[in-house]
Amino acid sequence: MAHNLTFNHRHKTFEFVLTDDGAIELWLDGCLRKRRVASDKQPQYVWTNVELEWEEHHYIEARYWAVSGELKITVNGDPLLQQTLTAS
Numbered sequence: 001m002a003h004n005l006t007f008n009h010r011h012k013t014f015e016f017v018l019t020d021d022g023a024i025e026l027w028l029d030g031c032l033r034k035r036r037v038a039s040d041k042q043p044q045y046v047w048t049n050v051e052l053e054w055e056e057h058h059y060i061e062a063r064y065w066a067v068s069g070e071l072k073i074t075v076n077g078d079p080l081l082q083q084t085l086t087a088s
Helices: none
Strands: 003-009 012-018 024-028 031-036 044-053 056-065 070-075 078-084
Touching: 003 070, 003 078, 012 056, 024 044, 024 056, 031 044
Parallel strands: none
Antiparallel strands: 003 012, 012 024, 024 031, 044 056, 056 070, 070 078
16 A cells, blocks of 8 residues: 655655555655654654755654554644545
């Protein structure tokens, strides 16, 4: 069950990818920033720190619970996106 979810924050394009083998990936402008292989540990977690404006850092975090399909993405701890990924 692969999923690709594209989202924007400020002037940057991010992509959350759930691969066929259950790994999760976080991409920034077409560049892989973090990858976490599937495991029994819940949630799976990827993050990246990006400077969007002069000295203004944004900490993008994605947490995915494979058991429920729940995905939560935050920026500097504030909710940005929350949804449930379903089988396609």
